[in-house]
Amino acid sequence: MADRRLSVTLRQPAPIPLDVDFACTPGDVLAIFGPSGSGKTTILRSIAGLYRPAHALVRSGTETWSDTAGGIFAPPHRRAVGFVFQEYALFPHLTAAGNVITALGHRPRGERRSRAAELLAAVHLVDRQDRRPQELSGGERQRVALARALAREPAVLLLDEPFAAVDRAVRRRLQDEIDALRRTLDVPLVLVTHDFEDVIRLATHLLILDRGRTIARGTLADLMSRPDLPWLRDAVGLGSVFEAVVSRRYRERGLVELRFDGGVVLAPDRALDEGTRVRVRVPARDVILATSEPPGLSLHNAWAGTVSAVHADPDADRVTVQMAVGGLLLLAEVTRDAVARLRIEPGASLHALVKSVSIDVV
Amino acid sequence: MDWEALRVSLVLGSGTVALLLPLGIWFGRLLAVREFRGKLLVEALVTVPLVLPPTVLGFYLLVAFGARSPLGRAFQAIAGQALPFSFQGLLLASAIANIPFVVQPIQRGFEAIPLDVRDAAACCGLTPWQRFVRIEAPLAWPGILSAVILTFAHTLGEFGVVLMVGGNLPGETRTLSVAIYDRMQAFDDRGAGVMAASLLAIAVATLVATTALARRAGRRRG
Secondary structure, three states: OHHHOEEEEEEEOOOOOEEEEEEEOOOOEEEEEOOOOOOHHHHHHHHHOOOOOOEEEEEEOOEEEEEOOOOEEOOHHHOOEEEEOOOOOOOOOOOHHHHHHHOOOOOOHHHHHHHHHHHHHHOOOHHHOOOOHHHOOHHHHHHHHHHHHHHOOOOEEEEEOOOOOOOHHHHHHHHHHHHHHHHHOOOOEEEEEOOHHHHHHHOOEEEEEEOOEEEEEEEHHHHHOOOOOHHHHHHOOOEEEEEEEEEEEEOOOOEEEEEEOOEEEEEEOOOOOOOOEEEEEEEHHHEEEEOOOOOOOOOOEEEEEEEEEEEEOOOOOEEEEEEEEOOEEEEEEEEHHHHHHHOOOOOOEEEEEEOHHHOEEO | OOHHHHHHHHHHHHHHHHHHHHHHHHHHHHHHHOOOOOHHHHHHHHHHHHHOOHHHHHHHHHHHHOOOOHHHHHHHHHHOOOOOOOHHHHHHHHHHHOHHHHHHHHHHHHHOOOHHHHHHHHHOOOOHHHHHHHHHHHHHHHHHHHHHHHHHHHHHHOOHHHHHHHOOOOOOOOOHHHHHHHHHHOOOHHHHHHHHHHHHHHHHHHHHHHHHHHHHHHHHOO
C-alpha cells in the first residue's frame, strides 16, 4: 500500500548529531544498524514525535507528522505509531490486558477487552492476560509490548533493540514471530539494533549509522554483496546474505540442501523442513577462490562464477572480490598475493569453494 | 482536653493538604519532568521553609501579611479582615511552611517513572491529561501519599509559625501543639499530658494508615 509509506529526513548538528534520509514501504523491514550511541534510538523517537530534531520531515502516507520547515508537528498521541521500547516500558500498575487496552482508545469501549484478548492470543499470551509485568518473563513482556504496539493499529511499527533483553532461545522465537508479522502486517517496520544477527534474520533493507550519519543504505542483499564497505568489514565482517529454500534433507549425511538463485548450497542439517525459507550468510573470509574445481576435497560447495568487482582497500592487505554466481553476488576476501597469482580481475572465470560448516543458516 | 484546639488542628491540617496538594502535584511533576534554566534555584527555594527556623519563617510571613504589605492590604480589601492572627492567615502560613513537604515527595514520585514509560503512554494514543490520570498519577501514588501524610503530620506539630502568625486565639488559631505549651505554662501537667497523648495517637494512626495504604499499593503493583 503506497499510502502507508514512511519517509523520514532528520538533520541536526547537535546535541545529538543526525543526518539521515530514508523511506520504508509496507512489508519492508528497515534495520538501522550501528554501534551504541550512534543515534539509532533518537531516530525512532523522532519518528514517534518524542524527540524534535532541528530539521525534520516525517511523513506517513499522506499525513505529515513533522515538518520543521512548514511548522508542522503532530504530538505523539496523534501519530499512529506502534513503538516497542528497548526495556518494553510496560505500565507496571496494569495487567497485560490493561497494558494492551490502554492503546485501544480508538475502539468503542465495549470492544476493547475482547480486542485485547485477541491481540494477546496472537502473541501466545492468552493465559497471561491478568498478570502484571513483574509476573511475566522477559520474552512474555516483550510480547505484551508487541501486542500493545499493534493494538493501536499503527501506520508504522518501530522496534528499539527488541531482543536485547531476552536470552538466545527466546530471541530466535521472537524473531520468527516478528518475521511472520512482517508478512501479514501491511505497515513499514523500522528495527533498531546493534546486533547484526537481528539484521540478517529480519531486515529487508539496511541503513548503517555511525555517529548519526548514514554510512550506507539499500536492500540487505545489495549492501551485503558490496565489496567496498570497510566499516561493515571491521564491525561484523563481510559476507553475502541471500534467501534460499530448503530443497532436501540428507539426514544420514547430516546435511541440508538449500536452493538459491544461482545453484544449491549444502549446509549442516538444522532440523529444517523441506520448503522452509531461510537466509544464508557466507562469510567472505571463508570463501576460497580457485581457477579450476579441484578434485579430492572434503568440500561440498563449489560454484562457478564470474568476477564482477575487485575492491582493494588501501589500508588493508586484503582484497575483496565480488563474484556473480547465477543471480547471487558472492564476496570473497583474499590476499593481494592471491589476486596477483590467480590474475583475478573483473570478467575472470573462477570457482568459489566454501566449506559447508562455514555456511550460516538463519 | 482542649477540643476546640483539636478541631482547629485537624481543620488546619486537612485544609493545608487540600490547599497544597493540587499545587504540589502540578509543581512537583513539573520539576520532575521538565528541564529549564534556573531549575536548581527553584528547587533550592522550595526547600527554604524546611531549613529556616520556624520563628524566622513566621516573622517574614507576618511582615508579608501585615497591613503595610500589598498582600496584607489586598486580603483586607477583599475579605474585610486582616490576615495576621486569623485562621485564614494561619492556613496560608501553614501552606507556605509545608511547600517542601508536598513538593519534594511528589517530585521524587514522578521522577521515579521511567521516561520510556511516559513515552509509551503517549505512543498508546493517550492525551497528556489521560497520561497523567491513567499512568503517571497511579505510578507516582506513593509519593503523593507521603506528601499528604507528611504535610498533615507536620501541620499538626507546627508550633513556631503558628505562634508567630496565628497567635493563640481559642477556636481560631490555637492549635493542639500550642495548647499543650499553654497548659504547661499554667502547670497543668495532666491537661498537657492528655493532649500530647492524643497528638501521639493521631500521629501513630496516620502512620499505620499510610503504611497499610502503601503496602496495598505495592501489592497492586505486584
